[in-house]
Amino acid sequence: MKNKLNILLLSSFVLALTLAVWVYYQTTHRIGDIxxxxxxxxxxxxxxxxxxxxxxxxxxxxxxxxxxxxxxxxxxxxxxxxxxxxxxxxxxxxxxxxxxxxxxxxxxxxxxxxxxxxxxxxxxxxxxxxxxxxxxxxxxxxxxxxxxxxxxxxxxxxxxxxxxx
Structure with a gap:
């Protein structure tokens, strides 16, 4: 049971981190800026x-x-x-x-x-x-x-x- 919970927490953390990095990149690197x-x-x-x-x-x-x-x-x-x-x-x-x-x-x-x-x-x-x-x-x-x-x-x-x- 602990293993499944750890895997779920780790997966959630990786997903949240990936999403945060993607949002940061999208807001700071807009294509076409002059x-x-x-x-x-x-x-x-x-x-x-x-x-x-x-x-x-x-x-x-x-x-x-x-x-x-x-x-x-x-x-x-x-x-x-x-x-x-x-x-x-x-x-x-x-x-x-x-x-x-x-x-x-x-x-x-x-x-x-x-x-x-x-x-x-x-x-x-x-x-x-x-x-x-x-x-x-x-x-x-x-x-x-x-x-x-x-x-x-x-x-x-x-x-x-x-x-x-």
Whole structure:
């Protein structure tokens, strides 16, 4: 009887320890976090709570006028860009609790979804154009403005941007 009780207690302890380690790892290592990088990020862009940056869809971060307004405003700023091939450019960034944007990260793929690089001048111009947009609205939870991640994708066909989503 003692042996069975010891095995049960040991199994319970191992299970509880495993669960505690897993929960700790999940809360401290979120995939997709954008940590500050002094080599590429503007030190003047400040987030309100470094430990609590949510996804835009969970706190309803948005742009005044919606996606249609984003497309119209960006198209005015970047309509003269031309690219050497087709593909997708994804910009991921933070909208902070003060409605500013920063900490941009870029991912580029070709039409076959293989990693790619487009002209760096074009990428910089798109990023600067996103920064110039002034209608960002931070997400809220219980009337508190929160920092959140946001994503904009650019579809390129035949050297031109054909969609922003």
């Amino acid at each position: 940590a500050f990088d002094e080599n590429i990020d503007n030190s003047e862009f400040i987030v309100c709570n470094e430990d609590r940056i949510t996804q835009y869809y969970s706190v309803e971060t948005y742009y005044q006028g919606g996606e249609k307004t984003i497309k119209n405003e960006l198209n005015k700023l970047i309509n003269n860009l031309s690219f050497n091939e087709s593909g997708f450019i994804t910009f991921r960034f933070i909208v902070n609790c003060e409605n500013s944007v920063g900490r941009f990260r870029v991912k580029m793929v070709n039409s076959d979804l293989k990693e790619n690089s487009f002209k760096s001048n074009n990428i910089k111009q798109i990023q600067e154009s996103i920064k110039r947009l002034k209608g960002w609205q931070a997400g809220k939870w219980k009337d508190e403005s929160l920092d959140s991640y946001y994503v904009l994708n650019f579809k390129i066909e035949n050297g031109k941007i054909v969609d922003i989503f």
